[in-house]
Amino acid sequence: MTTALIYGEFAAREAAGESPAYQNLAVAVSRDAHLIGLLDTLPPAKRQPNLLFAAGRFLGAPVTDPPAFLEFAAANWERVAHEIRHRATQTNEPARCAVLLPLLAALPQPLALLEVGASAGLNLFPDRYAYRYGDHVLGDGDPLLDCALTGTDPPQKLPEVVWRAGLDLNPLDVTDPADAAWLQALIWPEQDDRRERQRAAARTVAADPPLMVRGDLVDDLPALAAKAPADATLVVFHTSVLYQVPADRRRAFTDLVRTMRAHWISVENPTVLDHAGLPNPPDERLHNVLALDGRPLAWARPHGEALNWFGDRP
Structure with a gap:
């Protein structure tokens, strides 16, 4: 499954009905070729939506504003990628x-x-x-x-x-x-x-x-x-x-x-x-x-x- 499809699937099956913000954000990421390309430089296990979005939130990214998030992620990719590489989705619910x-x-x-x-x-x-x-x-x-x-x-x-x-x-x-x-x-x-x-x-x-x-x-x-x-x-x-x-x-x-x-x-x-x-x-x-x-x-x-x-x- 491509990274774009992973984000589309996340929007439809996980975020739908649970988080409108993450549903909209996942759809936006799935359609952004530049960010998908950046994500594809990471190991497959590090491309997941929850990890990207959490790293963004941890760094202060506007996760409720998809265009602003895409801009933040592209402009701060080295910082975002660092958090993604060094952290995991340890949700602990x-x-x-x-x-x-x-x-x-x-x-x-x-x-x-x-x-x-x-x-x-x-x-x-x-x-x-x-x-x-x-x-x-x-x-x-x-x-x-x-x-x-x-x-x-x-x-x-x-x-x-x-x-x-x-x-x-x-x-x-x-x-x-x-x-x-x-x-x-x-x-x-x-x-x-x-x-x-x-x-x-x-x-x-x-x-x-x-x-x-x-x-x-x-x-x-x-x-x-x-x-x-x-x-x-x-x-x-x-x-x-x-x-x-x-x-x-x-x-x-x-x-x-x-x-x-x-x-x-x-x-x-x-x-x-x-x-x-x-x-x-x-x-x-x-x-x-x-x-x-x-x-x-x-x-x-x-x-x-x-x-x-x-x-x-x-």
């Missing part, structure tokens, strides 16, 4: 915990959580947040995470987490001003609720920092997993991470995690992991696949706002 919770609550307790691609670790605290699935509210923490759940009953309890660790090539620190600013820049312009949700989750992380390890998802996973307490159920999980990993390393990771004495929860784009026999998604918008130990169970919206269950009940 805590609301994704709402799609993980039905599985986490159903596994044998207590849990040891190990997140691959953990960013700042906001998704390592599913036991500390509050959840609302329709009329069903669970927990009393902050933030309150809303998720439209269909196809199964909402979880009735929070998990018991006794150990939590994150593995990332570039772990972020919520107490570092630059890292905090980058996390905020990754949130789409109109989504003030996500911005405040992230701030609330960051306060939880800052009060009780998890073990964060800088490392590779294949080379360094076994050593970190070995630190988990033996009397807890180890859960290795990741959300919207593997699309950034080259195919050969992705295969090495999935081969490795299948051999570990752990449960494996993935929430990834259906093009990233090979799940045979998937039903059609609920609509034309982008949905990820929630899977347990390689078995697909539900369609999940990328920011945790909806979960459509089609597999065995947890």
Whole structure:
């Protein structure tokens, strides 16, 4: 798929109905041959819309004004490209915990959580947040995470987490001003609720920092997993991470995690992991696949706002 088509697809399937600003901006980029040419000088994994737009926001670009953004990006390309090359889309949306919770609550307790691609670790605290699935509210923490759940009953309890660790090539620190600013820049312009949700989750992380390890998802996973307490159920999980990993390393990771004495929860784009026999998604918008130990169970919206269950009940 060409870079122009990637931006057109992003506008139609991801930003549509979620962010008018990014929908309009993605369309404008897809039609700008000069900026497309500049993007094509970057490695393929670095050409993605979320990364370009976040780098622009981080540098003060006017993302709600497409012509002005195109002008800014062209005039400041070296600065923009530097941020793109040295950063990643570590969105770290805590609301994704709402799609993980039905599985986490159903596994044998207590849990040891190990997140691959953990960013700042906001998704390592599913036991500390509050959840609302329709009329069903669970927990009393902050933030309150809303998720439209269909196809199964909402979880009735929070998990018991006794150990939590994150593995990332570039772990972020919520107490570092630059890292905090980058996390905020990754949130789409109109989504003030996500911005405040992230701030609330960051306060939880800052009060009780998890073990964060800088490392590779294949080379360094076994050593970190070995630190988990033996009397807890180890859960290795990741959300919207593997699309950034080259195919050969992705295969090495999935081969490795299948051999570990752990449960494996993935929430990834259906093009990233090979799940045979998937039903059609609920609509034309982008949905990820929630899977347990390689078995697909539900369609999940990328920011945790909806979960459509089609597999065995947890």
